[in-house]
Amino acid sequence: MQEYVASVLAQVKAKNPAEPEFHQAVEEVLESLEPVLERHPEYRAGKILERIVEPERVIIFRIPWVDDQGLVQVNRGFRIEMNSAIGPYKGGLRFHPSVNLGILKFLAFEQVFKNSLTTLPMGGGKGGSDFDPKGKSDNEVMRFCQSLMTELFRHIGPNTDVPAGDIGVGGREIGYMFGQYKRLRNEFTGVLTGKGINWGGSLVRPEATGYGTIYFAQNMMGTRGETLEGKTCLVSGSGNVAQFATQKLIELGAKPVTLSDSNGYIYDEAGIDEERLAFVMDLKNKRRGRIKEYVEKYPSAVYTEVELGAEVNPMWDHAADCAFPCATQNEISGTDAANLVKNGVHLVSEGANMPTMPDGVSQFLDAGILYGPGKASNAGGVAVSGLEMTQNSMRLNWTREEVDQHLHRIMHDVHASCVRAADMYGTPGNYVNGANIAGFLKVANSMLDQGVV
Numbered sequence: 001m002q003e004y005v006a007s008v009l010a011q012v013k014a015k016n017p018a019e020p021e022f023h024q025a026v027e028e029v030l031e032s033l034e035p036v037l038e039r040h041p042e043y044r045a046g047k048i049l050e051r052i053v054e055p056e057r058v059i060i061f062r063i064p065w066v067d068d069q070g071l072v073q074v075n076r077g078f079r080i081e082m083n084s085a086i087g088p089y090k091g092g093l094r095f096h097p098s099v100n101l102g103i104l105k106f107l108a109f110e111q112v113f114k115n116s117l118t119t120l121p122m123g124g125g126k127g128g129s130d131f132d133p134k135g136k137s138d139n140e141v142m143r144f145c146q147s148l149m150t151e152l153f154r155h156i157g158p159n160t161d162v163p164a165g166d167i168g169v170g171g172r173e174i175g176y177m178f179g180q181y182k183r184l185r186n187e188f189t190g191v192l193t194g195k196g197i198n199w200g201g202s203l204v205r206p207e208a209t210g211y212g213t214i215y216f217a218q219n220m221m222g223t224r225g226e227t228l229e230g231k232t233c234l235v236s237g238s239g240n241v242a243q244f245a246t247q248k249l250i251e252l253g254a255k256p257v258t259l260s261d262s263n264g265y266i267y268d269e270a271g272i273d274e275e276r277l278a279f280v281m282d283l284k285n286k287r288r289g290r291i292k293e294y295v296e297k298y299p300s301a302v303y304t305e306v307e308l309g310a311e312v313n314p315m316w317d318h319a320a321d322c323a324f325p326c327a328t329q330n331e332i333s334g335t336d337a338a339n340l341v342k343n344g345v346h347l348v349s350e351g352a353n354m355p356t357m358p359d360g361v362s363q364f365l366d367a368g369i370l371y372g373p374g375k376a377s378n379a380g381g382v383a384v385s386g387l388e389m390t391q392n393s394m395r396l397n398w399t400r401e402e403v404d405q406h407l408h409r410i411m412h413d414v415h416a417s418c419v420r421a422a423d424m425y426g427t428p429g430n431y432v433n434g435a436n437i438a439g440f441l442k443v444a445n446s447m448l449d450q451g452v453v
Contacts, residue, residue: 001037005030008049019102021329025109025354026053028361032436035425046452048444055108057081059155060101063129065147067140077148079127079155079163082108085446088159089125090115090382092166095173099130103329107166110353111382113439114375117414120386125161127152133168134288145176152177153184158191158392164385165194167328170240170285171206190392193385197397202388204403205381210244210351211404212380212411213324213372214252217349219415220370220431229253232320234345236260237327238284238291241351241378245324246277258315260327261291262308265315268294268301311335319343326351334359341367350374365430376418376435383410 012026030049037043059079067073078101081089091111094104104126112124129148133141156163165174174194181191188200195201204211214228221227231254235242238259246256255271259280268276279297283289295303306313316323316336323345325331329352332340337360340348348364349372350356356364356373364371387406391398398406414435421441422434 001034004037004044005034005049008053011050012053016102016105019105021106021354022102022109024330024358025106028354028358028432029109029113029436029440032433033440036437036440039425042448043444046448048447051447052083052112052440052443053109055080055082055105056084057155058101058105059127059152061151063131063144063148063151065140065144068137073144075129075131075144077127077129077151078104079152079161080104080108080125081155081161082124082126083112083443084123085443085450086116087121087123088157089161090122090164090385091124091126092128092164093169093173093177094126094128094166095131095133095168096128097130097132099128104128106329107353110375112443113436114379115382115386116439116442117376117417117435118379118383118386118410119413120383120410122162122382122386122389125163126166127163128166128169131168133173138172141173142176145173146180149177149180150184153181156181156191158189158389162190162385162389163192164382165240167239170194171196190389193388195388200388200392202384202391202403203398203400204407205384205388206240207244207247208384208407209241209378209381210246210326211248212383212407213241213245213326213349213351213377214248215380215408215411216372216377216415217322217324217347217370218252219412220347220349220372223419224370227252228322231255231322232257234258234315234318234320234323234340236265236315236325236331236355237352238280239326241381242324242326243277243281243284245326245351246272246280247274249324250274250277254322257318257320259291259294260306260315263290264292264303264305265313266291266294266301266303267315267318268298270300312339316340317343320345322347322349324349324351325355327355328352329354330357332356332360334363336360337363341369346370348372349377351378353378361432365432368429371431373432373435375439376414376431379414380407380411383407
């Protein structure tokens, strides 16, 4: 079976050259599936692996727009509709200069299994653009979003493909895109999630990915009779996921001590409390400033500049109990992982998608720490997106408590599914295998039921 998996992976690399993130994501999943394929020859006969690594549809388009100086700008837009076996395509839109086809295919592939784990009827997709919203005026962002949606609206819909936000896409961008969709289609429908609460959004949606990452960590800790109270925590990022992960950690009595952005990180040995987090939220969400401004307000903290893409990030070399990478893919190298283990970290719960490089994942597993891979631990965001879709379909708005209860239950069920699948296929305690197998089985069986499509 190892030979068969290797041949499928070789085909993926040959058909998709220069897409290392996509290769990495596929390899990690396929390696986990070897024991499943041994027990279920029908998956091999039905060419499930060969089909599941191939997007059902890839849309690439031009996005022309006019900046505030009256100059024409051109960006590239993407939508990867990866797999619809269990429901409409569902996954975020990312606006960032690093966006390319390979990164979005990796994200769409991961999304298939993540959405399956939530138990909600959602397929997997992803999209975005190489547009950089940083430094752009609201009017420039609006014109860009309207131009993007003028093409994208043909390919999405509440029963076809329901995008959401991701890096660079928050409430402002969702609002502009939804307005243009409504104008073009002449209908008010739940086509995007992450909408404003006044026009179809769900309470707890902004918080969901960060909260869910912490709820998953709680469930992992519970397997060893521990809690997060009193634990020193390293958190990367300072956007939506990092902010609400930090908020939930504070609420549970933990002590978060770091936050970061693409230029560097702050280390606050005293701990980031509610007041300091409120400063970060204002800094990032309203003033759109840089995290280094934190030390101007709180001089007892230390700011360290970090070169983007450096092999070692000193943020992961502080003594701590838990780590929550909430920034971006491949932010924890093998060296960083070794430093985390050396410094006493015994839990890693990923708020970002695939933030740990393969060498780092191997070290976490070898060390026997509690390691929650992103497709499981950060599934709370898309879970509440699914709940937003449900509320839109029912023309209802649930209370904050109702949504949070659903989120708690879903993250508990995701954790239980991972544990059960890992046990069933001979790798107890391995959340990587558990998440990949549990996510795969539901999709694979649905694909078999639906024939060769």
